[in-house]
Amino acid sequence: MNPTGSAPSLGFGLGLRTAHYPEIFDGAPRIDWFEAISENYMVPGGRPLHSLMRVRERWPLALHGVSLSIGSTDPLDLAYLDRLKALADRVEPAWISDHLCWTGVAGRNVHDLLPMPYTEEALRHTAARVRQVSEILERPLVLENPSSYVEFKDSTMTEWDFLTRLAEESDCGLLLDVNNVYVSSFNHSFDPKEYVDGIPADRVVQYHLAGHTNKGTHIVDTHSDHAIPEVWDLYGRSCRRTGNVATLYEWDEDIPEFEVLHAEALKAGAFREQAVLAAAR
Ligand SMILES: [Fe+2]
Numbered sequence: 001m002n003p004t005g006s007a008p009s010l011g012f013g014l015g016l017r018t019a020h021y022p023e024i025f026d027g028a029p030r031i032d033w034f035e036a037i038s039e040n041y042m043v044p045g046g047r048p049l050h051s052l053m054r055v056r057e058r059w060p061l062a063l064h065g066v067s068l069s070i071g072s073t074d075p076l077d078l079a080y081l082d083r084l085k086a087l088a089d090r091v092e093p094a095w096i097s098d099h100l101c102w103t104g105v106a107g108r109n110v111h112d113l114l115p116m117p118y119t120e121e122a123l124r125h126t127a128a129r130v131r132q133v134s135e136i137l138e139r140p141l142v143l144e145n146p147s148s149y150v151e152f153k154d155s156t157m158t159e160w161d162f163l164t165r166l167a168e169e170s171d172c173g174l175l176l177d178v179n180n181v182y183v184s185s186f187n188h189s190f191d192p193k194e195y196v197d198g199i200p201a202d203r204v205v206q207y208h209l210a211g212h213t214n215k216g217t218h219i220v221d222t223h224s225d226h227a228i229p230e231v232w233d234l235y236g237r238s239c240r241r242t243g244n245v246a247t248l249y250e251w252d253e254d255i256p257e258f259e260v261l262h263a264e265a266l267k268a269g270a271f272r273e274q275a276v277l278a279a280a281r
Contacts, residue, residue: 007173007205008094010060010246012265021051023258031059031265035248038065038096042083052091061093062206062246064175068098070129070143071116072105081136088137094246095205097142097175100126100163117152118162123169130170142205143167144175147183147212147221159184160198167203174199176242177208178234179227179250183219196234201241209235209268210250224253226264235268236275243276 011032014020023029034055041052055061067080088096101113116122134141145163157165167174176199178192185192209232211225227235227249239245249264 008060008246009244010062010094012269013062013246013248014261014265015064015248015250015252016052016055016061017252017255018048018051019255020258020261024055029258029262031262033060033062033094033246033248035062035064036091038063038084038087038098039067041091042080042087044086049090056091061091062248063088063091063093063096064144065096065098066113067103067109068133069101069103069109070098070133070141071100071114071122071126072102073125074105074107076129076132078136081133085137088139095142095173096137096139097144097173097206099144099146100166101146113146115146115148115150115152116162118155118157118159119152120156123162123165127166127169130166130172134170134172140171140173142173142175144177144208145180145184147177147180147187149187149218149220151188158190158195158198160195164198164200164203167200172203173205174203175206175208176204176238177210177250178238179208179210179212179231180221182228182231182234183212183221186214186219192230192234193237196238197241199238201243204238204242204245207235207238207245207247208250209247209264222253223250232271236271236278239272239275240279244272247272 013033016034016036099113104110181192181195209227210223211227213220213222247268
């Protein structure tokens, strides 16, 4: 895959969840691809991996991780990367993604996707690590914009400028989560349209769509609901710039019936078609 514009557009996908295995294996769902959480399958054998390979026989897969901790100042976890590489060699994913974040420091893992300071120093540090990870995995890495609740006073650039420069300097692809853009824009009072307009369109390999929980004073990125109209509008706005890019609906809490989730993926297809047609007029 070349993250600078020729990644395969897989169409509309869903996060692979065991609760939906009956519909996936016994039915013939009209779904284009699945995204699997890498860490759930980084073992040499066993039932989870067997199920994953059954899915892979019928659909393209992307691997999506939560433990890379690309922004941490701890050394990269080479054992983790070896296991991820072994999984990728087996699954042959369309791409491997993780988040622009850090999950711990000094050997301690907090199992949370923590935001980074957006500084020149952090940019150099992260870009070097992305290049190293891509070399180890023998594939370009794709990084997702996080949702966040706090910011660093030391930041000297916006998150979208940081991602833009990171993509250029490390040759990585971007996974644009438009719900995360909306969540962070609410929590930090910036214009989400400016964010999606500022992302380099030819670096966007994948979209995430999801629902969140609005607490009034702040929004929590719960992935527990339907996406709100403002998030759909951001998706349409961004699609007009990026065109056909693989899109995935995430739903991780209070997971509904497969049909409910499936309908979101179909809705994304219709929504994008409209947005792209409108842009062509
Ligand atoms: Fe996401």
